Amino acid sequence: MTRLTGDAAALRIGVVGAGGIAHSHLAAWQRLGSRVRVFSSDGRASEVGGRYGATAAPDLAALLADSDVIDVCTPTYTHPDIVRAAAAAGRQVICEKPLARTHTDAAQMIEYCAAAGVQLWPGQVVRFFGEYATAHAAVRAGRIGTPAVLRLSRRGSAPGPEWFADETLSGGIMVDQMIHDFDYARWIAGDVATVYARVVPGPGRTVTAYAVLRHISGALSHLVGAWAGPDEVFRTSFSLAGSAGLLRHSSAATSAVTWAGVHDTRAGAVIPGGTARRSPFDDELAEFARAIAGGPAPRVTAADSLAALDIALAAVMSAAGGRAIAIEEVQR
């Protein structure tokens, strides 16, 4: 991965949070050559930041004062306040997905940033994974004809931090995890009209969720998300069937290195690929930094992330009510 150059390289990055996803972002910023400071309310900023050449800020105000870009890597339920503070301070914003726990919060975050004249980019990192980006390009090039039936699957161990298990804080598996595939399905087949979903709790904190989307185009999407036991190897797959072809991928079948009989020392981790030479986080954050520095528009916008959140929220409503949900019911 090449380092950032020019104005993008000069941006002072302020990361908020020192949990799982912050590690991925800090490592990426370090590879990109950016100057990074970290603030985290849990007091781990100095320790975690130190691993990636980043210095700690004593509080959010100090971080805001000393950054051009605020990169929000905190738990979902804290996003709105932090983004609002960043926008109020005139800082450019990158915010992890989901933007917020509710449609209203996410929509207001977009409005605040627009009103403050700052950019807001969402951490929908799946669009930056090589397999997903390459498949999207192939679909756009017409290789499968018109998308017809999409299958998207994502499995991993249930995330460790307690707040993920609290649906009022994280939104649950569909809002937190499947939002990646909701966003991807929409990227491939366009806006969604209706959502039907079922959530099946397993033993302990495990859960499997299924969703069927009908896109306005008429395309259908089938999604599976699983938060499984601590030894679950993270894996994803997709199958994109179109009027003139079929495109499939399985992470399990395409790993360059595989392990067996080895306990996963990253048990509880939900973020794959932290040490790969080509990290999707590098591509994602570089694209956002270049846009902030006046470069081309990134492949994903905050509006896209809000649309994915709406699909996830419709799925939550559907699973709770046992009926199909029109996407407008969420946006209302």
Next chain:
Amino acid sequence: MTRALGDDPASSPADDTVATGGPARPPFQAAGPRPLRVGLASFAHVHAAGYAALLRDRPDVELRVADPDAGRATDAGVHPRGAELANRLGVQLVDSYAELFDWCSAAVVCAETAWHRGVVQQAAAAGVSVLCEKPLATSVADARAMLDACAEAGVILMTAYPVRLHPDFLALHEQVRAGRIGRVLSAQGTNNGRAPFTDRAWFADRVLAGGGALADHTVHLADLLGLLLDAPPTRVYAQTNRILQGQHPLVSGGDIETGGLVVIDYADGTVATIDCSWSAPASYPAWGGLTLSLQGERGAAGFDAFSERLELFDDSAGSPRWPDYGTNLNALLLEEFVEAVRTGRQGHPDGSAGLRTLALVEAAYRSAQTGAPQPVPSTD
């Protein structure tokens, strides 16, 4: 001797307790060397020629075929049936179903689905046992009439769901029923393939076929789930579309769906999804496939009915192929049917398996039309 589900101690209790009608007919010449007379009723189905070849090659079977509706097929010129196909296969053709059923003891019904009811009723009236292609009928009412006719006549009725006879499915079934993965919490199945109307045009005729991909490819997985799960389906949600093969004149000028997704709730809370789409393009390395994965309380299990395959890169073929070296499921199905007729026992899958799954498909169509989940009526 190949294994068949009826011989297996792990076969579903549900199947054993479902009433299948009147007594089976007396054993057919069980001790004698005389071959069993089997009639193939119609070449309409894409599986018919395969059945004919398998039955032709069995030393314990004598085969004759009737295909009286061959001339009515809109694609008769492109995909020969009747005398031409009979000659090509080297099997004897008779003129009518009446003549066929007068001669045979057992019949494999491969007519267009809408004609199943009439043909099966005619066979039953002649005292002929039936293995009927799936789906059993184009309506639950027709299927019920078929079950009743066979019960009254005391003949066997089987539904052509061969996947449940797969030796590895039997093993999976036994393990799952024994609690190997705990209670099954959820399942997802795919039965994707090439669109069958490219081989037989009537598969794109809603009246003759009873529907498109949803009718064609939901039932195998619904049957397997019925065996694996304790509780009956109670609610179904389905979405369909017509994008796959959308440029094909039979699709653009017709009214069948080529893609579909189904979500089923079972009475005990289990959730299953079925992808019934005809999503294998012409360049796919095989006709398609069937997979099922199960999430249990204490583990997970997966099944790929056509996993036994080579990967062939043949420069003359253009695209890679998957030559299949696995069990011939249709041969297992015919073995079960012949064995059932010979011994006079009800073979499996039986007619009620066909009826149950058809009731699910009918409810799925109601859901696809209304956009809302629908109750699945019990057929017991």
